[in-house]
Amino acid sequence: MSTGFLAFKEDGTVMTDMTVFISQTMGSVDTNGANGSATLPSLPPGKSRFYMIVALVDLNRERGKKPGVTISGNAMTWAYSYSTNGWGYFSANCRIFYGYY
Known part of the structure; x- marks a missing residue:
């Protein structure tokens, strides 16, 4: 849905466009700290x-990492990637919200 203000010239061209698109959430999926996919x-x-990724754990305190997300058509995949050098890193349980605007 778009809301706002549009002003047109006499010839029909847009002179002022102060519209914004309002987003609509369609759902969410929990990663459970593992690579995965969803339709x-x-x-x-x-x-x-x-899409928007929200960590369900304290990332700073526990050194958790969020997944990378890819959307192609109606398929969403996520995968965790982080340096194995050092210690304490882990795949954080996250919730991925998705929708449209």
């Missing part, structure tokens, strides 16, 4: 996908 619902026509 997402189809998008409404003309909409773009977004």
Whole structure:
């Protein structure tokens, strides 16, 4: 959904565009600290996908890492990647919210 203000010239061209797109969350998935994938619902026509990763543990205190996320069509995959040099790193349990705008 778009909301805002549009002003047009007499010839129909846009003179001022102060619209914004309001996002719509479609769902979420928990990673359980492991690589994985999910099938997402189809998008409404003309909409773009977004995702947001929220850690379910304290990343700073426990040295957890969030996964990288890839979306292609209706398929979402996530994978953890971090340096094995050193100690204390682990794949943090995260929740990935997804939706459209």
